[in-house]
Amino acid sequence: MSAPVAGWVNRPSGCGFQMLAMILFWTASAHAEALVADLTSHLIAITTGFTGASVVLFGTSDGPGDIAVVVRGPDREMTVRRKSRIAGLWVNSQEVTFASVPSFYFVAASRPLDEIVSPATAALYRLGITNLEMKAEGGASPEVVDAFATALVRTQQRAKLFPSSVGRVNFIGERLFRTTIEFPSNVPTGTYLVEVFLVRDRDVVSGQTTPLVVSKVGIDADVFGFAGRRPGLYGAIAVLTAMVAGWLASLPFRSA
């Protein structure tokens, strides 16, 4: 086993033997901890060819127990609007703003969540989509807020930013575990938090938090940065580029 550790940090998955060796290495050096986990990569680099990414989370616990994993993207303010029919036309008639909603959410567990944790624990650690804390601004009634929150979750699920079901954490033997986190191509950028919980007797006994950065790199990052810093110049360049491209495109007409 001579592969340098840094060499496969960015490899998404599919290197089972190396993975096992890595986990064994972790176990040997970290017997003081009840739970040790890590990601195959701590950076999701969005380049021009980005089509989404998957990251493997793996780890080990100090004995029997269940594992739950939660991944949260940076919180955002989100406004949900509802259309209703007025004089035969569908018109946006009502809106509710939620102060901080995770822009990405993922949850996985080794068994169904309601079997391994109590509802109070699930709420405390925000395990599961029903336990996302979505506080509405303004004075809408609880039923209205509820309907809008449900719609928000549904929309995010359609965009694959919220999961439609709880993912699987697989155990290899009694103590080694792994799960795969999928990120779609429209994944928001920012710092994500990956939380791993060790659960025994319906309660969290140990936890670990690992950051994960989703960031644009290369040309995409340059374009985005430039558009933000010098918006006027960026706009002028965009117009000029389009004009030159249009002119170039019409050139062969002369010879034709």
Next chain:
Amino acid sequence: MDIYLPIAEVSVDVFVLLGLGGVVGFLSGVFGVGGGFLLTPLLIFIGVPPTVAVASSANQLVGASVSGVLAQWRRGNVDFKMGYVLLVGGLAGSILGVWIFTLLKRLGQIELTISLCYVLMLGTLGALMMFESIRTQWRLQRPGARRRKLHQHNWMHGLPLKTRFRRSKLYISALLPIGIGFVIGVFSAILGIGGGFIMVPAMIYMLGMPTAVVPGTSLLQIIFVAANVTLLQAYTNRTVDAVLALVLLVGGVIGARIGSRFGTRLRGEQLRLLLALMVLAVAAKLAIDLTASPADPYSIASEKE
């Protein structure tokens, strides 16, 4: 093959974008309309955020119009004088339009106003054009039918500031194109479109310009309107995705070239009928969107950090 768009923050298939650009470019080549009315909804459909779709369409429109104008110019089909006179009216109109837009926004329901304006305007326009071209077709098929006069004389020809537009073979008051440009400027600022859609029928029916000169002259003024929109959007909303615009442009210029060749082969009446059908189709689509039950009445309006 997918490409990640830095401002839209999604990745889409390059060939889908090239195809979209091609279809829209074809339309602009044939009719001289910008095609933003078609491009923007299609971009939203493939997952580009609406604000980015609007702004980036304007950006690609700049390039597509430049190449269209140059192609038409080589055939002598651009009336530059008419284009500039229209533009003067257009810029003044867009200032009033932006002011009305702000006012409507403060009152709420800007989206509804926009959609209703579209449906009413396009519906009326499309229906009128449709009747006109059907009547012409019918008359042409009857042998010995009386030839129509080149254009009718009415109050519009009594206005002062008479100017000669040589390319368009017109001797009319400059106030007329300035007025038309002004009205279109108001609408394009409110509706966020290049205005080719209203401009082309107005040129044919109100000014009486020869159909061959219309696309090039219309595209000429769209260059300026679209450039203005791109700059404003980039500066105030930061929603112009230059990468998206360039990919669309590559498909667009190919489509525009095929389109303008195709357009020159069509007879004026056929061109008008096709344009009328397209205007009606867009109006019908918008009317259906307004009245049909949406798949999901809820939508996420904004995701500000």
